[in-house]
Amino acid sequence: MTERIVVAAALLHRGRLLAARRSAPPELAGRWELPGGKVEAGESPEQALIRELQEELGIEARPLDRVPGQWPLKPGWVLQVWTAGLVEGEPRPLQDHDALRWLTAAELWDVPWLDQDVPAVHATARHAGLLESSGQ
Known part of the structure; x- marks a missing residue:
């Protein structure tokens, strides 16, 4: 069975990373x-x-480059992360999210990430040069 891919964006803007708070599923x-x-x-x-x-x-x-590695989600699915740059528009929570937050390196662990996103966020921080000052 071939693994299906879920892509996630490490949207970087002015040295900050965009995080989105899920509103669904419950x-x-x-x-x-x-x-x-x-x-x-x-x-x-x-x-x-x-x-x-x-x-x-x-x-x-604009997708920039893939963060090395992939992370398991539910059986048959893997998460791949790509760094991305904002080309046009101001991010708004339109679908499946109710809040957005731009996080500096120092704020990276101020939000409760989904369990399956934690290793991807660590790898993204290393890849993108966001120093994890909180020691997590």
Whole structure:
């Protein structure tokens, strides 16, 4: 069985990382994640990332590079993270989220990340040069 891919954006702007608070489904509501979603049939991960950020945040973003590694989600699914730059628009929580927050390196662990996003956020912080000053 081939693993299905969920892409997440490490959206970086002025040295800060965008985090999104889930509003759905109920078991994930109130926890934070890197925004993104499932790669659909016929899409590349980069195309999926662009589409998901448009649908979820109402922005145009440019995928930059993939954060090394991938992380297991539910059986048959893996998470891949791409750094991305904001091209146009101001992120707004349009779909599946009720709040957004730009986090500095010092604030990276001020939000309760989804359990499956924690290792991805660590790897993203290392990859993007966000020094994890809280020691987590």
